[in-house]
Amino acid sequence: MSTAMLASVRRRKAPTLLPHNQHSTENRFIDAKQHQRAFQFTRIRVLIVAASASLWTLFTVYGHHVHQRCWWTYLRRLSWRRLDHSSSSMSSDDAVNHTARMILLSDVSLELYPPGRSPVSNLELIPHKLNPDYNDLEFESFFGRYDDFQRHIAKDDADLYHDQRRQFLYDIDNKHLRSYYDGFEDQEFTQSDCRSAGWQFVMKPNCNAFHEVALEYSADQDVQPFLVEYLAHGYYRESYRFRNKYWKADAYKKRNIVYPESEQMVMKHLRFHEDFPINIKNQRAVLREAVLMEALSTRPTYANFYGYCSTSTMLQAGNDFVHQVIPRRLKWQEDDGRATLQQLRRHPDPLNAFTPAQKLKFALSMAEGLAELHGYVKGVISHDDIALDQWVMLDDGNIVLSDVNNAMVLDWNETAGAYCPYEIDYPYGDLRPAEAYWGNGTATETVDLWGYGTLVFSLLTGLYPFYENVDQKANRRLILHGQVPTMDRKYQNRSLIEGRLYDVVQKCIRPLPEDRMDIFSVVNYLRETERMVAAGDEQSPLSD
Secondary structure, rough: HHHHHHHHHOOOOOOOOHHHHHHHHHHHHHHHHHHHHHHHHHHHHHHHHHHHHHHHHHHHHHHHHHHHHHHHHHHHHHHOOOOOOOOOOOOHHHHHHHHEEEEOOOOOOOOOOOOOHHHHHEEOOOEEOOOOOEEOOOEEOOOOOOOOOOOOOOOOOOHHHHHHHHHHHHOOOOOHOOOOOOOOOOOOOOOOOEEEHHHHHHHOOOHHHHOOOOOOOOOOOOOOOOEEEEEEEEEEEEEEEEEOOOOOOHHEEEEEOOOHHHHHEEEEEEEEOOOOOOHHHHHHHHHHHHHHHHHHHHOOOOOEEEEEEEEEEEEEEEOOOOOHHHOOOOOOOOOOOOOHHHHHHHHHOOOOOHHHHHHHHHHHHHHHHHHHHOOOOOOOOEEEOHHHHHHHEEOOOOOOEEEOOEEEEEEEEEEEEEEEEEEEEEOOOOOOOHHHHHHOOOOOOOOOHHHHHHHHHHHHHHOOOOOOOOHHHHHHHHHHHOOOOOOOOHHHOOHHHHHHHHHHHHHHHOOHHHHHOEEEHHHHHHHHHHHHHHHHHOOOOOOO
């Protein structure tokens, strides 16, 4: 090993750990250098401490006079002049509108000069105007009475004009409230042609009702009259159940007690996560849901809506519906609602316990709820997030739609006389059609028809579409390649109701949007099925 390498190795070890007689000449040289460097650092620290002590003594003993002298030097540098007693003084009018004030910068009494010889007594008084002319700026001084100044900015004609212009543009087109619409290469849509409906941005919050409750469990304390229970979360929001703990004597002390829906409610708000901040985008999403739920909650197919504030909403509570359609007892694969063909051969019957009449009832209720959106009088609305967990079951056995947080009010193209397509922000899962995953802004309300077909698919079978595959990404690739979920043809001949529901699935889950059955035809078809069941007619399959 060379001398340089040996020195490098030894330098990484503490020389004092070895006996002194084992130190080589190189080690002793290194030790001497280290002791010399340590002595130099010690000497520098001593000099710094001595200098600090000297400066502290200097400013302690002479600081008072130095402080005064510095301020007087500053005063002399001001453009103050000796008063000429023979010169004319300020006029009486100026004395009324002006107040002579002297600015003394010293914070202690000055006694450097004998009485009568202080330069202050011979300095010209600096006039301070209380109400100067600042054109449109109204300025009122409280000098000498308050430490701050109050200013009021008066708007001129230009400001008023811009306010009126902004209000006019808001009335005819509120595009500035959201991102602009992008044009398409193959369609006659331009950025200026698509206009959004203004009613979807009208805010009517009732925040006081939200401030009266807290997201905390306080069963043994009279902090609030609710028991709080965490329910579940979606992509960017989570829900809590509030139950009235005083609706029955000692109700909050009993376990597994069944609360009626009239004694509970659900609050949804943003998940406490860094990916979901309280920003304008998330607030608009909640605002849109609040406006839609307020407008539609009077319908029997929608949950009652109690209000919203910022990024939180409050609505009617319900019971679990999705796990009644797709039972949780299935443990065949990693996810409920999945199965292999061999497993289905061993279980030929549907995996849920609903009767055909119940399935027809639920399918019609879901179709009527979507028809309320697609046929809304103020503009077509796309739900954009069709799934079983968007519906809840009430105590009377009916189901209601309780979640429209991804709904999109379609823009209107005045030139083409048609509604504008849109782009889906979060195309996750495997319950959407191909245009939802393309990302080119060609989605319309027809995406809900594919989703509705998956709902009826699950009602009939108790399984998810593409039930043989757990991987949702793989299922999305199948959808993008034009494949559709397959259903056993046995459901076509099991009963009148199941056969017609089978036909609805085949008509809704189709790759091309224009080939799908519209929601109004679905409602009419299912109502016709009810009449056929009541009359005892034979099955009438849907014509191609």
